[in-house]
Amino acid sequence: MQRPLIIALDFKDRNEVDEFLSHFREEKLFVKVGMELFYQEGPSIISHIKQLGHDIFLDLKLHDIPNTVKQAMRGLAKLDVDLVNVHAAGGKKMMTAAIEGLIEGTPAGKKRPNCIAVTQLTSTSQEMVQDELLIDKNLDDVVLHYAKLAKESGLDGVVCSTHEVEMLNEKIGDSFITVTPGIRMKDDSAYDQTRIATPDQAHELGSTAIVVGRSITKQQNPYEAYLHVKKSWEGIEG
Numbered sequence: 001m002q003r004p005l006i007i008a009l010d011f012k013d014r015n016e017v018d019e020f021l022s023h024f025r026e027e028k029l030f031v032k033v034g035m036e037l038f039y040q041e042g043p044s045i046i047s048h049i050k051q052l053g054h055d056i057f058l059d060l061k062l063h064d065i066p067n068t069v070k071q072a073m074r075g076l077a078k079l080d081v082d083l084v085n086v087h088a089a090g091g092k093k094m095m096t097a098a099i100e101g102l103i104e105g106t107p108a109g110k111k112r113p114n115c116i117a118v119t120q121l122t123s124t125s126q127e128m129v130q131d132e133l134l135i136d137k138n139l140d141d142v143v144l145h146y147a148k149l150a151k152e153s154g155l156d157g158v159v160c161s162t163h164e165v166e167m168l169n170e171k172i173g174d175s176f177i178t179v180t181p182g183i184r185m186k187d188d189s190a191y192d193q194t195r196i197a198t199p200d201q202a203h204e205l206g207s208t209a210i211v212v213g214r215s216i217t218k219q220q221n222p223y224e225a226y227l228h229v230k231k232s233w234e235g236i237e238g
C-alpha cells in the first residue's frame with residue numbers, strides 16, 4: 001500500500017458524495033465508504049465511485065460469529081473494493097473466517113481486498129478502557145494484543161491511532177498495515193475523537209495510511225483543505 005491519504009466520505013447520500021467529489025475532478029482519490037453512506041445507498045455506491053476511478057476502503061467493521069462474518073465477506077469480496085475491515089474483538093476464529101470468505105468470494109484473476117482489524121476505536125480513551133469496557137490493561141497493550149491476533153489470523157494490518165504505530169512497527173514489523181483515523185489539523189476540533197494527531201505526526205510516526213473525514217469534508221473549500229492535509233501527510237508542511 002502506497003501510504004495513501006484516505007478521505008472518509010461520511011455523507012448521507014449519493015448526491016452529497018457527487019457534490020463533494022466534483023471538487024476533485026483531476027484527482028485519483030482513495031476514499032472510505034462507511035456505515036452511514038453504505039446503509040443508505042447500498043452496493044451501488046461502490047460501483048458508482050469505482051467508475052469515477054477511485055480506490056475504496058469499505059469500512060463496515062464486521063463483528064459477529066465466524067460463519068456470519070465469513071458469508072458477509074464472500075459478498076463484500078465481489079464489490080471490487082480495495083480494503084475491508086473487522087473488529088479484532090471478534091477473535092481469531094472470526095478473523096480467520098473473514099479471510100476465508102474474502103478468498104472464496106474474490107472473482108478469479110482478481111486480487112482479494114486487503115483486510116484489517118480495528119484494535120481500539122480512536123474515540124476510545126484509556127479511561128474508557130478501564131471504566132466502561134472493564135479491561136484492566138494499558139490501552140497500548142490492548143492494541144498490541146489485538147494486532148498480534150490479527151496478524152496470527154492472516155490479516156494484512158490494523159486500524160489504530162497514530163500513538164500506537166511506532167510500537168506496532170517495532171513489535172510486529174512495518175509491512176503490517178497501520179491505518180490511522182483520528183487525524184486533525186492543528187486548530188481543528190477533535191469532535192468525538194480522543195487519540196488524535198496531525199498528518200505530519202502520522203508521517204513521522206510511520207502510519208501506512210491516514211483516514212481524514214471532517215478536517216476535509218466539513219471545510220468551506222474541501223479541495224484546498226485536502227491539499228493542505230496531503231502536504232502535511234507527505235511531510236512537506238507541518
Ligand SMILES: O=c1ccn([C@@H]2O[C@H](COP(=O)(O)O)[C@@H](O)[C@H]2O)c(=O)[nH]1
Pocket residue numbers: 008010034118120121122123159160181182183191193211212213214215
Ligand atoms: O477507530 C476508528 C475507526 C474508524 N474511524 C472512522 O474514520 C473516520 C474519521 O472521521 P473524522 O471526521 O476524521 O473523525 C470516520 O468515518 C470513522 O467512522 C475512526 O474514526 N476511528
